[in-house]
Amino acid sequence: MKSAESLYERIVEASPYPVYLCSGEDLVITVANNAALKVWGKDKSILGMRFLHALPEHTEQSLITLIQEVYDSGKADQSIKNSVELLFNDEKKIVIYNYNFQAMRNELGSITGVLCFATDVTNDELLEVNASNEKLVSSNEELAVANEELIDIQERMREQAIEKQVALDRLKAQEGNIKNMVNQAPVGMCIVQGDPLYAVEVNDIFLNLIGKTREELSVNPFWTVNAEIAVHYEPIINNVFATGTSFHADEHEMMLIRSGKEEIVNVDFVYEPMLDEQNKAYAIMIVGIDVTDKVVARKKLQRAEESLRLAMEAAGLGSFSINPATKEFKVSPSMKTFFGVDSNESISFETAINQIHEDYRSMVVKNLEAVFTNNTKFDMEYPILGYSDGQTRWVRAVGRMQNVDGTEALTGVLNDITEKRKDEERKNDFIGMVSHELKTPLTSMRGYVQMLLLKMRKQDDEFVVSSLEKTNTQIGKMTTMINGFLNVSRLESGKIHIDHKLFDLAQLVKETEEESLNTISSHKIIFAPVETTMVNADRDKIGQVINNLISNAVKYSVAGTTIYVACVTVGTRALISVRDEGMGIKPQDASKIFERYYRVEGTQMFSISGFGIGLYLCAEIIHRHEGEIWVDSDFGRGSTFSFSLPVVSPETDQA
Ligand code: ADP
Numbered sequence: 001m002k003s004a005e006s007l008y009e010r011i012v013e014a015s016p017y018p019v020y021l022c023s024g025e026d027l028v029i030t031v032a033n034n035a036a037l038k039v040w041g042k043d044k045s046i047l048g049m050r051f052l053h054a055l056p057e058h059t060e061q062s063l064i065t066l067i068q069e070v071y072d073s074g075k076a077d078q079s080i081k082n083s084v085e086l087l088f089n090d091e092k093k094i095v096i097y098n099y100n101f102q103a104m105r106n107e108l109g110s111i112t113g114v115l116c117f118a119t120d121v122t123n124d125e126l127l128e129v130n131a132s133n134e135k136l137v138s139s140n141e142e143l144a145v146a147n148e149e150l151i152d153i154q155e156r157m158r159e160q161a162i163e164k165q166v167a168l169d170r171l172k173a174q175e176g177n178i179k180n181m182v183n184q185a186p187v188g189m190c191i192v193q194g195d196p197l198y199a200v201e202v203n204d205i206f207l208n209l210i211g212k213t214r215e216e217l218s219v220n221p222f223w224t225v226n227a228e229i230a231v232h233y234e235p236i237i238n239n240v241f242a243t244g245t246s247f248h249a250d251e252h253e254m255m256l257i258r259s260g261k262e263e264i265v266n267v268d269f270v271y272e273p274m275l276d277e278q279n280k281a282y283a284i285m286i287v288g289i290d291v292t293d294k295v296v297a298r299k300k301l302q303r304a305e306e307s308l309r310l311a312m313e314a315a316g317l318g319s320f321s322i323n324p325a326t327k328e329f330k331v332s333p334s335m336k337t338f339f340g341v342d343s344n345e346s347i348s349f350e351t352a353i354n355q356i357h358e359d360y361r362s363m364v365v366k367n368l369e370a371v372f373t374n375n376t377k378f379d380m381e382y383p384i385l386g387y388s389d390g391q392t393r394w395v396r397a398v399g400r401m402q403n404v405d406g407t408e409a410l411t412g413v414l415n416d417i418t419e420k421r422k423d424e425e426r427k428n429d430f431i432g433m434v435s436h437e438l439k440t441p442l443t444s445m446r447g448y449v450q451m452l453l454l455k456m457r458k459q460d461d462e463f464v465v466s467s468l469e470k471t472n473t474q475i476g477k478m479t480t481m482i483n484g485f486l487n488v489s490r491l492e493s494g495k496i497h498i499d500h501k502l503f504d505l506a507q508l509v510k511e512t513e514e515e516s517l518n519t520i521s522s523h524k525i526i527f528a529p530v531e532t533t534m535v536n537a538d539r540d541k542i543g544q545v546i547n548n549l550i551s552n553a554v555k556y557s558v559a560g561t562t563i564y565v566a567c568v569t570v571g572t573r574a575l576i577s578v579r580d581e582g583m584g585i586k587p588q589d590a591s592k593i594f595e596r597y598y599r600v601e602g603t604q605m606f607s608i609s610g611f612g613i614g615l616y617l618c619a620e621i622i623h624r625h626e627g628e629i630w631v632d633s634d635f636g637r638g639s640t641f642s643f644s645l646p647v648v649s650p651e652t653d654q655a
Contacts, residue, residue, distance in 0.1 A: 017120055018097060021104065022067055023113035027051045030113070039084050039097070039118075066101060070114045074103040081121065096122040188290070191274070193283035196221035197237070200283065209267065209290050211258020228257050237284060240271045244281045247271040251295055266295040312413065320397075321404060321411040322349060324372035335414050338393055340386020347387075357383040357392070363623075371410055375401050378412060381421075394421040425493060432489030435482045442482065446475045477609070484613045488596070491620055498624050499538045502648060505574055506530040508539060509567050512546050522559040525550070528566040533574045534648045537625050542645070545618045549578040549641045552615070555608055557582025557638070569647055573627075577642040584635040594619040594629065618643070 009031075012019050018036035022029055028050050037043060046054035051064060063080060070078050083096040097118035104113040179201060182189045188206035190199050199217040207214060216225050223230040232254070240247050251266045258265075269288035273281035309332065312319060318335020322328070329352055333343035339355050341347045356364050360382035371378045381396045399412015453468045490496045513527040535542075546565075553563045561581040568575050585593065589600045599605065599612040622629040622643045633639035 015117070018099075018118040019116070021113055021115050022051050022071070023104070025071075027064075027067055027071060027114065029054055035118075036116075038086060063099070066099075067114045067116065070101040070103050071111055074105075074111050076102060083122075094122065095120060185287070188269075188286075188288040190286045190288075191283050192222050192237070192286065196223070198222060199225075206286070206288060209265075209288050211256055211261075211263070226256075228262075229254055237271055240273050240284055241281045244273050244275060244279060246273060251291055253295075264292075265290055266292045316416045318414045318416075319412070320399070320414055321409045322368070323407060323409045324401075338384055338395055338414060338416060340384075340389045340391060340393075342388075351387065355384050355387055357385060368410070371399070371401060378410060381417060392418075394418045428489040428492040431485050432493070435486040435489065438482050439479070439486070442475060442479055446472065446479065449475060481611065484611065484617065487617050488613050491617065496620075498541065498621075500536050501539060502534060502536050503539050505533040505535055505542075505567055505576070505645075508543055509546070509565065509576075512543060512550070513565070515547075516550055520550075520554055523554055523557070524560075524562040526562060526564050528564065528568075530567040531569070533567060533569055534650075535574055535645050536648050537645055538621070541621045542625075545621055545643065546576060546578070548614045548618050552641070553578050553580035553582065553639075555610070556580065570644075572647055572649070573644040574647045575642060575644050577640050579638065579640040581638040584637050584639050585631060585633040586635050587633075590631050590633060593631065 012031060012033045015033055016035055018039050019031070019033045020029055020036045021031035028048060029046055030048070032040075032042075032044075032047060037046075040046070040055055042054070051067060063082070066078050066080055069075065078101045080099045080101075081096060082099060083094055085092055086095050098121045099116055099118045102115045102117075103111045104115050106112050178191070182191060182201040182203050185203055185205070188209040189201075189203050190206045191201040192198065193200045199222050202214065202217055207217070210226060212225050223234050226233075236247050247270065249267070249269050251268060253264060253266050255262055255264055257263075267288050268291050269286060272285040272287065274283040274285055276282045311317075312332070313334045316334075318338055319332045320335055321330045327349040329347065329349035331339075331347060331352075336343050336345065336347055339347055339352055341351075353361065353365060360380075364380060364382055367378060367380055370376050378397060378399045381394065383392050383394050385392055394417045396415045396417045397412060398415075399410050401408055402411040403409075404411060449468055449472050453465065453472060456464045456468060487496065509527065509530045513525075516525050550563065550565065557563070557580040563581075564577075564579040566575075566577050566579075583604055585600065592598045593600065593612075594615050595612075596616040597612040598616070599610060619629050622645070625645055627643055627645045629641070629643040631639055631641050
C-alpha cells in the first residue's frame with residue numbers, strides 16, 4: 001500500500017501542473033505537489049492545514065467557493081482559470097492554469113474530499129487573445145476604413161458646401177457684376193425686363209443719351225418714358241425677346257425728347273438678349289452711344305471734301321495717291337484727263353509713268369523713290385503725253401508721304417501748268433530773241449572798243465585807255481549776261497544739247513587753271529593736283545560750270561582771299577569743288593540758290609550784279625549728266641560748291 005501510495009505521490013509530484021487534494025468537511029489540504037506550492041508560493045508546511053487557513057489570500061476568490069460547491073454537490077467538471085506570475089530559470093512568465101475540481105468519493109460513494117488538478121492553458125489563452133486581438137485589429141481596420149469613408153463623405157459634403165457657396169457667391173457676384181458693368185460702362189447701358197417693360201438697371205450715360213431721369217424710368221414702363229421712339233423700336237425689342245437674336249443699329253437718326261426738348265440725334269446701339277438656361281430671353285441689354293458729333297463732323301468733312309474737290313476741279317487740280325508697297329495708284333477723275341484717259345477709265349501706276357515725257361521719266365521715278373524711302377517732299381514739273389489723245393500737257397506734281405486710312409502713301413495734287421508753260425515759252429522765246437538781237441551789236445561794239453584800245457595805247461593817253469578798258473570789261477559782263485539769258489531760253493525750250501564725249505577732267509581743270517591765272521588778279525587761286533579722271537560728258541558745258549563756280553567765288557568774296565579748286569575721285573564719281581572764303585550762304589538759302597532767277601537778299605548784294613541764272617544753268621547741265629550739285633557753307637566764312645559726275649573706269653571704257 002505504502003509503495004502504492006508513494007507511487008501515487010510520485011505521480012502527483014511528477015505532474016508539472018498544480019495538483020492538490022482538500023479532504024473532509026474542513027477541506028484540509030492533504031496533498032499538494034510542488035507545482036501547486038509554487039503557484040501559491042508556499043511550502044509543505046501547509047499540508048494538513050485547512051485551505052481556508054492555509055491560503056487565506058484565496059478565500060476571497062471564487063476558488064474556495066468552488067471547492068466548497070464541488071464538495072457539497074459533487075458536481076463534476078467545475079473549472080476555473082487563473083493566471084499567475086512564476087519564475088522559470090530566473091525568468092518571470094505569466095502562466096494561465098485551468099483548475100479542474102473533482103469530488104473524491106469513498107467506496108460508499110460519499111464525498112470525502114475535492115481533488116484539484118490544473119492544466120496550463122497559457123498558449124490557448126494567448127491564441128484566444130491573439131484571435132480576439134486580430135478580430136480587434138480587423139474590426140479596427142474596418143473601423144478605420146469606415147472612418148476614412150466617413151471622412152471622405154464629410155470632405156465631399158464640405159466640398160459640395162463650398163461649391164454651393166461659390167456658386168451662390170458667383171451668382172451674387174454676377175448680379176453685382178451686371179450692376180457694376182452697367183454703372184461703370186463707358187457707353188450708355190440699360191437692362192430692360194418684364195411685361196410691361198421696365199428698366200431694371202441703367203447708367204447715367206444712358207439717361208443722358210435718352211434725356212430722361214432715373215426716377216421717370218423707375219416708376220414708369222420703358223416705352224411710356226420713351227414714347228417718341230416706341231413706334232419704331234418697341235416692335236424691334238419685342239422681336240429680340242421672341243427670337244433671342246440681337247439687333248445692331250449704326251448711326252440711327254432719331255428724334256428724342258431730351259429734358260422736354262425735341263432733338264435729332266444719331267445713335268449706334270445694340271439690343272442684346274440675356275438668355276436663361278432654356279436659351280429664352282428674359283431681359284435685354286441695350287448698349288448705346290451718341291454718335292451725333294461724329295456724324296455731324298463727318299458730314300461737315302464730306303461737305304468740305306466736296307467743296308475742295310469742286311475747287312480743285314475749278315482750279316484745274318487733280319489729286320493722287322501712290323502706295324509705295326503695292327504701287328496702287330489712285331487719282332481723282334479730273335486728273336485722269338491729264339493723262340488723256342476717260343474719267344471713268346482706270347489708270348495704273350505703270351501707265352501713268354509711261355505717259356511722262358521720256359526726257360523726264362527717269363528723273364520722276366528717281367524722285368518718287370527718294371520720297372518713298374526718305375520721306376522727302378515731291379515737287380516736280382514735267383510734261384505728260386495724253387494716252388489716247390497724244391496731247392502734251394505740262395503738270396506740276398506736289399506731294400508728300402501721308403497716312404491714309406492706316407497706310408502710308410504719297411498723297412498730293414497735280415496741277416495742269418500747260419498754259420503757264422506756254423507763257424514761259426513765249427517769254428523765253430522773247431528773251432532768246434532779244435538776247436540774240438542784242439548780241440550782234442554788242443559784238444561789233446566790243447570789236448570797235450578793242451580796236452580803239454589798240455590805237456589809243458600807242459598815243460599814250462592814259463585816261464582814254466583806262467576808260468576804254470573799263471568799257472571793254474563792261475561789254476564783257478554784258479555779253480556774259482546776255483549769253484546767260486540766251487542759254488536759259490535755249491534750255492527751257494529744250495534747245496540745249498548735251499554733246500557727250502570721253503575726256504580727261506584733269507586736262508580740263510588744267511586749262512581752267514591757266515585761264516583763271518591769266519584773268520583773275522584780285523584773288524589767289526590754288527588748284528590742287530588732279531589725277532587722270534575720265535568722264536563721258538559735254539566738255540564745254542562742264543568747263544562752263546567750273547568757270548561759273550570760280551567767277552561766283554570771286555564775285556562773293558573780298559579781294560585778297562583765297563579760292564581753292566580740287567577734283568578727286570570718290571568711288572565711281574568724280575568730285576569737283578570750288579571753295580572760297582567769302583560771305584557764305586544761310587541754310588535757308590542754300591537749297592534755293594539753284595532755282596531760276598533766285599538771288600539771296602541782303603545789303604551786301606546791292607553792289608553785286610546778277611540775275612540769278614548762273615547756278616540754275618549749272619544745275620541743269622549737271623543734272624543732265626546724271627550728276628549732283630550742292631553747296632556746303634558756313635555763313636560769313638565761306639562756301640564750297642561741289643558737283644559730281646560718273647567716272648568712266650578703264651574697264652568700262654574698253655567694253
Ligand atoms: P547771280 O550770281 O547772277 O546772282 P547765281 O545763280 O550764280 O546768280 O547765284 C545765285 C545766288 O547764289 C547769288 O545771287 C548769290 O546770292 C548766291 N551765291 C552764288 N555763289 C555764291 C558764293 N560763292 N558765295 C556766296 N553766295 C553765292
